[in-house]
Amino acid sequence: MKADFIVENISEMATAAGRSPLTGTHASDLRVIRDALIASHNGRIIYAGPRKAADVEVAHGVRRMDAGARAVIPGFVDSHTHLPFAGDRSNEFLMRMQGRSYQEIAAGGGGIVTTVRATREISEDELFAISQERLDRMLLYGTTTAEAKSGYGLDLESEMKQLRVLRRLAASHPVTVISTCMCAHDFPPEYRSSRDEYISIISDQILPAVRQAGLAEFFDIFVESGVYTRLQGEVLCRRAASLGFLLKVHADELSDTGGASLAAEVGAVSAEHLLFASEEGIKKMAAAGVVATLLPGVPLFLMMDRHAPARTMIESGVAVAVATDLNPGSSYTESMPLIIQLACFRMKMKIEEALVAATLNAAHGLRRAHEIGSLEPGKWMDALILNSRSFIDLVYHFGVNPINTVIKRGRIVVGNGYLKKDRK
Template identity: 45%
Template sequence: MEGKTIQLLVHNIGTLVTLQGTAGPRTGLDMSEVGIVEHGAVAISDGEIVAVGREEEVRDQVKGLEIETELDAGGRLVTPGLVDPHTHLVHGGSREHELALKSKGVSYLEILAAGGGILSTVRATRQATEDELYRKAKDSLDKMLLFGATTVEAKSGYGLTVEDELKQLRVTKRLNETHPVDLVSTFMGAHAVPVEYRDRPDDYVDLVIEEMLPAVRAQGLAEFCDVFCEHGVFTIAQSRRILQVAKAMGFGIKIHADEIEPMGGAELAGELGCISAEHLLAASDEGLRAMQRAGTVAVCLPATSFNLRASHARARRMIELGVPVALSTDYNPGSSPTESLQLVMTLACLNLHMTPEEVITAMTINAACAIGRADRIGSLEVGKQADLVIFNATNLAYLPYHFGINHVDAVVKSGKIVVHEGQLVKERFS
C-alpha cells in the first residue's frame, strides 16, 4: 500500500457486514454467515477497497498515508452495495388501471390474453422515443440508488420488434455510461408473443433467433439472454431453442421459470446451465435439485407475489436443498412497480421465511453471482470495487423490521459518495 493516497476512509462504523470469505454464491447454512465486524472501517483508493476490518486495524494499515476524505458513519450499519439482479427498468407508460382488475380477481395471464399486461407496456414503449425512455428509466434508477442499489440488471422485452428491442437496450447502455449505478444488460425479446404474431408464435421465435439475437450481439448491447417460459407465453421447447442459440452465440443465459404453473422451467435451467432462474413459485423439487447441481442461482421476487396476491417461492426449501438464493425487486410497470429493495427485505422475511442474514446475503454476494459480477461486487474485501451503503440502523434486523421507510443515510459507489444524508449528490452524475 506504500505510496497510495486514501481517497476515502469510512470510519466509526457500528456494525460492518462484509460478506467476506467466498468467491461463489453462498448456500445452505453459509447464507447466515455474513462476516460481521464491530467498530469497523473501510479504506478506499482508486475506487477499490484497500483495507477493511476493525477501525484500529485499518488505521494501522493506512498509517502514514494521505487521507483525502473521511466519512463518519456515526456508529451506523454498513453493508456492501445492494445488487438488484432482475428488473425491467426501461419501459414506457404505467399500468395502474390494472389494479382494479386484480382486485376483482382477474389473473395475470387473463389480463395478458386480453391484450393488457406486458402487451400494454409494449404499445407504450414502441410509441416512446429513446429520450423519453431514458428520462423515465433514469428517474427509477435514481430511486433505486437512494434505496441502496449500486448495481442493477435491466432487461429489454417491451419492444418485441428488432428496432424497438434495440431501442430499449441502447437506453440501458446510455444509462450505464451516465449514471453512477452500474447496469447489467439482458436481452429479453422472448418476453411475450406480440399481437402481430399471436397465431404464429414459432415464427416469432424464429425472429428472435435469426434477427434479434444477431443484431444485439453485433452491437454489443447485452450480456445475457432471458426467456419467459410459461403457459401462454413460451413453451419449454421454444425456450430451449432460444437459449441454446443464445448460449452458442456467447450470451449468458437466464430464464423466467415456473412463475405461475409448474412447466419444468427449473429443470430446463439446470439442463442448460443457466446462470440464474427467476420467479420459481411453482418449481418442483426435481427442478430445484437440477438447479443445485448446475449451480444456478434462484432469484426470488417476493414483491411480485405480494402484488399479484400469488403464492410465494419456496425459499426455505431452496436453502435446504443447497440452491443459492438471490432476491430482487422485479421492478416493472405491471406486476412489481417498486424500486425498493428494502421493501423486498421485509417481504422476504415475512413471506419467504428468510432471516435478515439470509436476506442480505441474497441481496449482495448471491445477487452478484446471478449477474456474473461476484469477482467485483457483492462483498467488502480488499481488491473489490468500493460499493457500500450506510444505513440509519445499528443492526441488520432493523431494516426489514421497520418497513415502509428508506433507511439509507449514504451510498458510496466506486469509492465516491453518491448519496449523502439521504440525498443524491448531483455532481457525481454525468
C-alpha cells in the first residue's frame, strides 16, 4: 500500500502495542524506537518503526511532515469527561479554598445541582459553543479521542439536549467524541424526597429514549453515600445493560460503598475514581477485567491528601487508565499532560505506565483498543509530536504544554501549538 502521509525525522517514537490493555508487570511495556518513521494511508497507519527498516511505497503527492528531531507518541484518549456543562462554580471553589468540603457544599444546596440549573437553562446552541471551546483546548493539549457524559440535565429533555450537543461535536470536531448517558449523576432537586420516582423515570423513560435515538453508547452512575446506593446502582446498571448500554460506574470516590465490586459484578467496562476502593473490590475488578479509570485531578482540586491506590491496582493485575474528569466542581482541567504528571508525582506510577494509561488502556476503557491507543499498522494515525526529543519530558518538564503538533487520522489539526482553523 502506498503512503499518502509520512512523518519523518522522529528522535524517538514511544508507544504501547497491541489491541488489549497492558497490566501487571507489562503495564510499563512501552516500545521506544529511536530514529523512527511513521507512514499512513487514508488516515490509517501502514508503517511505524525504525526509519532504516521502512519499506514504504510513496504515493504521488505524498505529504511529508518533518518532526524536527522530536519525540512522537500516540494521541491521548481522555476516557472520562463531563464536557457539556454550563455555568461556573468558582464561588464554591472559593468556599473550598476557605476550608469547606465538597460534601458540605453539596449538602448546603450547591454542588452538581448548581450546574444542573445552569445546564437546563442554556440553549442547545450555546451549550454546543462552550463545549466546542473546551474540546478545542483538549485538542491543543493532545487529546484526540474523548469520552463525554451527560448528567447535568437530570430530566429527559435536558439529558437529550446534552447528548445531542455531543452528537453535533462528534460530527464536526476533529476529536472523536464517545457519548455516555449519566442521567444517574445525582437526583434532580425536584425528586430529592421521592428518589424511587426518579429511578423509575430513568428506567422507563430516559434510558429507552436515549437508546432509541442512538445518542449514547455507555451508561454511567454515581454510586456514593448520599447519591445512589449500591443496590440502586445494581438495579439501574442491569436495566441499562438489558437495553444495550455498556456500563461505567463512578465508584468509591469519597468513601468505600462497594462500588468497585459492583462494577465487577454487573460486568462494567470500567470503574472510575476508586480512591477508597477496598482490596476485595480491586481483586474482583482484576478478575472481571474492569478497567480502573483513575482521575488524579480530583484529589488535587479537592485538596485531599489521599489518592487512588494505583500501585496496588497494577500489582493486582488491574488495567489502569487515567483521565481528566473535566467538570466545573471537582476537576476543572482539559489537560491530559497534567493528569499524566499527577499520575507519576502523586500516584507513583512510572512515566511509561502513565503514558500507557493515557493511551492504550484508556482506549480499552472505551472499547476502542483495536483502532486507537498505539502507533502500529491498522490503527488510526492519531499522533502527537512533542516539543522535546524524549517522551520523558512529558513529566520531567511539568506544568507546560508539551504538545507541538497534533495529527488526527492523518491530518495536521494542531501545528506549532496552534489550532488549524479549517474544521472538518
